[in-house]
Amino acid sequence: DPFAGDPPRHPALRVNSLKPFNAEPPPELLTQSFLTPNELFFTRNHLPVPSVEPGSYRLRVEGPGGRGLSLSLAELRQRFPKHEVTATLQCAGNRRSEMSRVRPVKGLAWDIGAISTARWGGARLRDVLLAAGLGDKTGEDGEWHVCFEGLDVDASGTPYGASIPLKRALSADAEVLLAYEMNGQELPRDHGFPVRVLVPGVVGARSVKWLRSVVVSPSESPSHWQQNDYKGFCPSVDWDSVDFSSAPAIQELPVQSAITEPRPGAAVPAGEITVKGYAWSGGGREVVRVDVSLDGGRSWRVAELGPRPARGRGWAWALWELRAPVAAGTRLDIVCKAVDSSYNVQPDSVAPIWNLRGVLSNAWHRVPVTVTR
Template identity: 45%
Template sequence: MVVHEEEPFNAEPPPGALADQLITPLEAFYSRNHGPVPHLDAATWRLVVDGLVTQRLQLSLQELRGRFPEREVVATLQCAGNRRAGLIEVRDIPGEAPWGPGAISTARWTGVSLADVLAEAGLRPEAAHIAFAAPDVSPLADPPQPYGASIPAAKATSGEVLLAWAMNGRLLPAVHGAPLRVVVAGWIGARSVKWLQRITAQAEPSGNYFQAVAYRLLPAWADPSQAGPEEGISLGPAALNCAILRPGEGARPAPGPAEVTGYAFAGDGRSVARVDLSIDGGRTWAQARLDKAAGPWAWQHWRTTVELPEGEVEITARAWDHTGAVQPESPASLWNPQGYANNSWARLHLTCSR
């Protein structure tokens, strides 16, 4: 793993570790944390469901597993800061981890549908948002506060949002949210709250720092230290993105035919329709072959063979989704002071020599 911080622990796999594996092994799954990892006792842990509901619930893990149908969803989670390094190349972003293209991973999640739990509690008509609370305290907020976030009730009551206790057939490790986490398929990873302790139905979005202040897309001229609650755009559904996984940055392949592989992810239930590659700066393009996705909420891998010339070469990749949307060309047009949502064309620089 490429470790960006030891405490809180933030790490991503090298790009090659994500190639050819639709389901990411646990040891290669990226880790994004905002404070020390809590170690909760599953036997004494309880989940509270309250707020604008007709029946307040308090559930042990055993009760949660016994009262609701078990469900499984293959879903890709992507950090909002994935590929931030490309924005840092445009202009420095002090204090933010230089995530490469590995802050994204896919798992087979097992749990219960959040919609089923909310139906048991009985949402009142005025419940427009579902907030999640966790015990991990982050010093990024001033004063420090536990992590929290929310999603609209319409998303929360869709069947793909899980309360998960397992990934890839194994109980959640502590670093990935044991004993229970939310998995909000198709949305930025920040909304998939780990170490979940409370679910609150409410009329307004969460006022937690990580919903109201952080994970908001500020304009390029804004000062994040002076930004107040509700400024900028609240990040939710994941943006269309792609990356080149193999060959690796700085590789020195021989001129001639070479296989290029990568991933593409549309987010929020959209599907990837096409991935194009260019080795001449975007003057001409060739279409890559898309592998079959592991599910409607998962990334797709792609691959193609290109003819590499001798000398310096830049491989460029761009993805299209089924609505006809395409990735923007330049990271310069996307630069923002917290380095979120870089979904510009993927670029790989190589030196080809015999």
């Protein structure tokens, strides 16, 4: 069993797949704290969790012309200043189960919990690339890329891999990390021990865990997960007609929000209802407003937002809350939708954004409840 060496997990996690391990925290725990506790952070593994001996770990950094570096864990910690970023990570498949209700899609049936937030600490990828002499390819002869490979491999020995544009990797503002800390602790094994990439504002798939190599290249990662997965398509594209080379790899994610309390189908007491949820957008576009409706979208109220990051550094979600009076014996169709700093909004329904892989599912989130006496 290639998964026999996987680590123990928290019993509260909702498991979507055991081997490989994929699990999300229950919604009501998700918004209990701004930073998700490490043991409750959603986990998305494509392969068995590798066992890494930290003393012999080495990170290979390479580029054109034989330039490069090989770093031990101690060197990564000592040679480069530690930089910290509070960032939300969201899987492209978050809320996929709502998409499958429109029409079946291929992929894990994530509910609303394939998203979590942590304070990440590590070396800036920018600093490491500059130290390796790989800082000079921006703007030259088209877009260059930084390709990452993990130490996790499939049965044929092929590792997980993904890439981001070199421009993002070298940007001081983009704050891309080679992270070795998560919420002040060393990375847990499920989240990439001892080193992972953390790309703020970008789809989770690019934040490669158990990082073994960083390669600066004129082309994107050749990995399956960069080329033939994690891309969006027109709703009429099916598995016979899909051409993965026709669509760009997902990088920055669109604006998203969801209701974590109450749960769909719940019976809530008359008097005052408290609606809670999260909202987030990609690319550092912070959430500027969350609108909540109790009547299916006919009338709206503005939710109260929790602490938010500075403008242009909106890497982390906003938790929000709305309190409203509700009368006994009524049915509520609770809806939320967020607005980001570019005034991007969420689509009102799932069908027009349906796609065969069930990614980028960010329609208004709807939660029907009844109010008891």
